Amino acid sequence: MRTSYKIVIVGSGAAGLMAAIQASQTEGCALITDGPLGHSNSVMAQGGLQLPQATAESEERFYEDILRSARGEADPRLVQNFVRQVAPTVAALERWGLTLDRDERGQIIRRLAGGLSEPRIVSVRDQIGPAIMKVLLHKVRSCDLELLEHRRVVSIEQVRGGSFRLRLRTPEDVEEELEAKAVVVCTGGISYREALKRRTHTTNPPNGNHVLFDHLEAMGLPMVHRDYFQYQPFGIVRTAVNGVGKAVPESIVNFPVRLLDRYGREIGEVRQDRYALTQLMFTLAREGRTAEDSEGNRGFWLTLADIDPADVARTFPKLHQYLVRERLLGQNVLVFPFLHYYLGGFKISPDCASSIPGLFLAGEITGGLHGRNRLMGNGITDSLVHGRIAGESACAYVK
Ligand SMILES: Cc1cc2nc3c(=O)[nH]c(=O)nc-3n(C[C@H](O)[C@H](O)[C@H](O)COP(=O)(O)OP(=O)(O)OC[C@H]3O[C@@H](n4cnc5c(N)ncnc54)[C@H](O)[C@@H]3O)c2cc1C
Missing domain, CATH: 3.90.700.10 (Succinate dehydrogenase/fumarate reductase flavoprotein, catalytic domain)
Known part of the structure; x- marks a missing residue:
């Protein structure tokens, strides 16, 4: 492990892996994750992802469905950009080996779900999470970046010249430190911890996603819909x-x-x-x-x-x-x-920038795309699309 990188990505769910693949176009990247590579909620997704037809009308319906489902509380700029970026993101996954379910004529099978005005849910033998994660893991292992497993990032602070100092902790409680010019945080949602607080049941397995979340919140990073789950x-x-x-x-x-x-x-x-x-x-x-x-x-x-x-x-x-x-x-x-699912989170602009230059966020840790209600399939789709954008933005930032 080096002590200085150009870009560090934190988390290895759909958002983190996607960001890492994009960011690895820049030399000197690392991905840090607190478990084994790929251990995440993303692998549990079953229902599918949302893919509109390749027409302006279909994208428009997708946009309207999200805003309606969000009860008018989604950020329209985020939604607009997201809707446009789904097709190129899924196309990249297909190039890397994802095989979506198709009918006998070779057309992608799209299904309906609650709140959709047209069939848009696509899948891989109704096991979308494992299929996507398999493709992403294979791809990221072929990329030029360091993979640092079993290390939890516990704090991120800005130091001289706008770089960041990250403090890491291993399962043996050993502390490590490194610096990065840009950081992409993809550490997922906090529903597990919230369920403990509310004394209610959850589908989310135990995790430590709240650790970095709490740190960023304490730093005063702006949030949207803080209490929407x-x-x-x-x-x-x-x-x-x-x-x-x-x-x-x-x-x-x-x-x-x-x-x-x-x-x-x-x-x-x-x-x-x-x-x-x-x-x-x-x-x-x-x-x-x-x-x-x-x-x-x-x-x-x-x-x-x-x-x-x-x-x-x-x-x-x-x-x-x-x-x-x-x-x-x-x-x-x-x-x-x-x-x-955590609907709220840290505020990002469509290029996944936070309020701190050089700090980017993607996936379930961010808020604003889903408003009051997320459509089925838009969880993993959000993580993939914004992971990709965040990786690209980090590359542009360090150039
Ligand atoms: C049971 C279940 C079923 C689901 N089904 C669907 C579905 O059918 N369709 C859909 O769209 N969505 C579904 N979702 C939601 C979807 O899976 C998630 O919203 C999405 O995949 C989140 O991706 P992510 O990359 O943002 O976060 P995660 O996949 O949660 O990944 C977070 C990563 O960050 C790591 N991490 C956390 N904190 C730190 C730290 N401090 N330092 C280092 N690493 C850290 C974690 O170990 C993990 O690797 C489902 C979720 C669950 C729980």
Whole structure:
């Protein structure tokens, strides 16, 4: 390990790997991550990513869908740039070996999801996270940059001449220091820590993403929507251990499932967007309409008994495997919203610059793109697109 780099990227989820691949065009880059390379929430994404058709009308609909879903609270400049950059970002992934699902005519298969005005969800055998991460890991290992694993960045401060000093800690509690001209922070969301605070269940595994987040917040880096978090509606209540549990993937809404209350009454349309559906579930819970299972867990019944397993196996093979593995097929399962995604975060401009020159951010640690509600698939898409932009911006900055 050297003590001075031109660009340092922190984090190795979709945003960090994408940023590192772009930044490695500049000599003297390093990627630092607190676990093994690629260990991240990104690898857990299942549902898919959003890819509009290559027409101005389709991009316009994508833009409108995001603003509507955000309840008017997204940053229109960020959204506009994001929408334009999705296609070139996905094209780069395809060049590096990502094979999106296609129909017999060779056309990319696009599916609908809650809040979408046209089919836009694309996938790789409904396991988008692992497929993308495999491609990114392969690519980053072929790039000219240093990969520093098992080191957590605990602080970043600006020093003489505008460079940055980073303090790192190893699992053995050894402290290290290095300097960089530009830093790209891609350390993910803070839903795990927030779930502990709220004493609620989450889909996010334990992580230390909050460490650098807290440091940057204490530095006074401007934020947007500080307290906006998103819930996934189909958390399987009986799976929660120490607050962390599994959720039925939202691709389940492609099948004729319903949500029932304690009286067996349907509570509403399951295909509405996440914010509307989870707000409805919280309201009905307050009104005492949750059902209870034999272990005393409370939630609403998701009618998996209504769906044809052969249909799921044919169209969503990974979802089918998951339902079989979790022994969910053929029965109704008790679900309740689990904390899932951090909507808020640090403020960035469309080129991923923060308020400090030379400090760039990308992915779930940033806010402003999703406003009040993120569309399904726009989590990993956000990280990929902005990771790529942040890497390019850092290169331009150090030139
Ligand atoms: C169960 C689950 C399912 C999901 N499904 C979908 C889906 O279907 N579609 C979708 O669009 N989105 C989905 N998401 C959300 C999506 O996966 C994430 O929003 C996105 O991938 C975040 O990418 P990221 O690179 O910003 O952060 P992460 O992937 O969280 O990566 C953060 C990285 O930073 C590292 N790190 C953190 N702090 C430090 C530090 N101080 N020093 C060094 N390294 C550090 C971490 O170890 C990690 O490598 C899902 C999330 C979960 C949890």
